[in-house]
Amino acid sequence: MPTSESRPPLALALARTAEAVTAYIEGAIARSGAPGERLAGAIRHATLAGGKRLRPFLVVESAALFGVCADRAMPAAAALECIHCYSLVHDDLPAMDNDDLRRGRPTVHxxxxxxxxxxxxxxxxxxxxxxxAGEEDDTDPAVRLAxxxxxxxxxxxxxxxGGQMLDLAAEGRFAQGALHRAPLDLSAEAIIQLQAMKTGALLRQACEAGALLGQASPAERASLDRYARAVGRAFQIADDLLDVEGEASLVGKAVGKDAAAGKATLVGTLGIEGARAELTRLTGEAEAALASFGSAATLLVEAAYFVADRRN
Amino acid sequence: MPTSESRPPLALALARTAEAVTAYIEGAIARSGAPGERLAGAIRHATLAGGKRLRPFLVVESAALFGVCADRAMPAAAALECIHCYSLVHDDLPAMDNDDLRRGRPTVHxxxxxxxxxxxxxxxxxxxxxxxAGEEDDTDPAVRLAxxxxxxxxxxxxxxxGGQMLDLAAEGRFAQGALHRAPLDLSAEAIIQLQAMKTGALLRQACEAGALLGQASPAERASLDRYARAVGRAFQIADDLLDVEGEASLVGKAVGKDAAAGKATLVGTLGIEGARAELTRLTGEAEAALASFGSAATLLVEAAYFVADRRN
Structure with a gap:
């Protein structure tokens, strides 16, 4: 894993972006004009409970590769985080995953x-x-549309x-006699495709947003996308490993749910050791993808290792 | 009510816009890349079941006041209709209004x-x-952002x-002992404000979209907005009257639900005769608002009367 003396270490950079994006979202909620306190309170509950803010970090750091400052990346970072947070609120609903706990606190419902x-x-x-689409931004309108x-x-x-829909289908949710549903037996390829959509798409969008803000060349966009695909797959495998090996008190949500639901995961398909080997391969892939950016990409490379090694 | 010989009558114009917007949405769903058939099928169920397409009509006709052709107004018209249709799908959910029937067919859930x-x-x-934000459009990016x-x-x-949230609150949904909830006793002003948000905001947006596409002057925008506010209020009163007086077979959904739920409506506050008088006042207001556009606004004025008189 590379190190850098000229940039702050990863933990500091993550914390800095998390603080900035949280403040930005808080301001957007305050300005949103929600009537009464209940709706705004629920939206704050969904967005301001912490979390690593990994997606905003990827937006900010991808944009930084092209000299775009964090302030100018903040709307794209905050918008993406709003999408991530809304998806958790809806996924947790009784009709979906029916979760009571999220980041150690009650889910919104x-x-x-x-x-x-x-x-x-x-x-x-x-x-x-x-x-x-807000009006206070001076980024080129064509870039904002993109x-x-x-x-x-x-x-x-x-x-x-679409990925969430495939995930529900993989649980046998829509089969005849769905009350006694049996999960589908998915191939590793089908699981990878499902996860590429369900969790990978937003992680890739983070890097794409940075590339768009930075008006990256096609080659630069492709490199960032290769990195983002690898990080997305590593993220999901690490998540699945936490579900198998983690402790609820550290993870902040119920664990063991995937196995109980018979959910298709790569850990189930590859085994724990196979999944760990795949994680190592993916972090190498992420690092190699950004080689052409040199030391400017140090934090992004460190983030890939962080994602693979995380314990919560 | 004014008549016109140079433009097709209202029913024909409504049908023409409905056909165009339905085809546009159908194409957008087909191109959307939804995996499998179930998700796309549910989205088609939600959007392609007919309906008057009043909001797209208002977009197209407002834009036409400024010489903008229907084709160029179609993305804005279709996007607004997608928003309207999604809101019906979520409003019908068991946790919300718990409706089984919509436009005479089963609701999506x-x-x-x-x-x-x-x-x-x-x-x-x-x-x-x-x-x-799609790429095939050649409208000015700044207009599209707006x-x-x-x-x-x-x-x-x-x-x-926000209006939907106020509506649930008005039903006493969030009160202590919400299982035996009692509706709040709202003033006419509070009901008007709630409905201006819940159903009025999208109808106003339709006319605002037309004004934006047409690069209308501030005075023209204000006139269209005055029209749209009156139409929105007339729409809601007509809806409330249908709930009291209509037949489910004509209306295409359950009737009498508002009274059963003790829902606050202007019909409840003003009485049926009072509500009819308010409808007459509002159609006059809508017509007056567009006087400066002359005969170019004939279809929009007819639409206001149609909204007030509708039987389903």
Whole structure:
């Protein structure tokens, strides 16, 4: 793993971006004009509970490769984080994954109620586009349109939403006699495709947003995308390993759920050792993808290792 | 009510826009890249079941006031209709209004299941912004950004979503002992404000989209907005009257639900005769607002009367 003396270490950079994006989102919620306290409270609950803010970090650091400052990357970073947070609120609903706990706190529909959680999720999804189209930004309108199109594609039915739908189908959710459902027996390729959509699409969008802000060349965009694909796959394998090996108190949500649901994961297909080997391969792939950027990409490379090694 | 010999009558114009916007949305769904058939099927169920397509009509006709052709108004019209349709899918969910019937057919969560309905709604909401930011359009990028900002504001927590939240609160949904909830006793002003957000915001956005596409002057925008506010209020009163007086077979959904839920409506506050008088006042207001456009606004004025008189 490379080191750098001229840039702050990863933990510091992550914390700095997390603070900036949290403040940005907090301001956007305050300005959003939500009536009453309940809806805004639920949206704050969904967005301001911490979290690593990995996606905003990838936006900011990808943009930084091209000399774009963090302030100018902040709308794209915040909009993407709003999309991520809304997707968690809706995924946690009783009709979906039915989770009570998220980041160690009650999920939105447990802290409030289901109707409020549905509307808070819808509100956050809409807020993402309000942020990107907002009027106070002086980024080139054509670039801003490209950012909106990129985010909508990644979050839409060909990306995150489509992946969530495949995930429910893989659980046998829509089969006849779905009350006694049996998970489908997916191939490793099918699992990779499902996860590339469900969690990979937003991580790739983070790097694409940075490339768009930086008006990257096609070769630079392709390098960043290769990096983002590897990070996305590493992220999902690390998540699956945590579900098998982690402790709920550290992970901040229920563990062992995937196995209990018979959920298809690469850990189930490759075994724990096979999954660890794949993680090592993927971090190497992520590092190699950014070689042409040299030391400017140090933090992004460190982030790939961080994602693979994380314990929560 | 004015008549015109040079433009097709209202019914023909409505049908023409409905056909064009339906084809446009159908194409957007086909191109969206949804995996499998279930998600795309649910989205088609939500969007292609007919309906008057009143909002697209208002977009197209408002734009036509400034010489903008229907084709160029179609992305804005289709995006707004996607937002309208997603809101119906989510409003019908068991945790929200719990409706089984919509336009005479099963609601999406009844025809499919709750998880699919949540994701189909999320997908449609996202598709709206994908359409507006899509690359095949040659409208000025600054105008397209303004359209996106306008739609996000109208559909967001300060508009439609906020109004839906106020509506649930008015039903006493969030009160202590919510299982035995008692509706709040709202003033006429509070009901008007709630409805201005819940249903009015999207109808106003339709006319605002036309004004943005047409690069209308501030005075022209204000006139169209005055018209749209009056139409929005007339629309809601007509809806409330249908709930009291209509037959389910004509209306295409359950009737009498508002009274059963003790829902606050202007019909409840003003009485049926008072509500009819207010409808007459509002159609006059809508017509007066467009006087400066002369005969070019004939179809829009006829639409205001149509909205007030509709039987389904």
């Amino acid at each position: 447990r802290a409030y109620d289901e109707a409020t959680a549905i509307l808070a999720g819808d509100g956050l999804l809409t807020l993402a586009f309000e942020i990107l 950012l909106i199109a990129s985010l909508a594609r990644a979050a839409g039915v060909a990306g995150m939403i | 009844r025809a499919y299941d709750e998880a699919t309905a949540i994701l189909a709604g999320d997908g449609l909401l996202t598709l709206a912004f994908e359409i507006l 359209l996106i900002a306008s739609l996000a504001r109208a559909a967001g927590v300060a508009g439609m979503i």
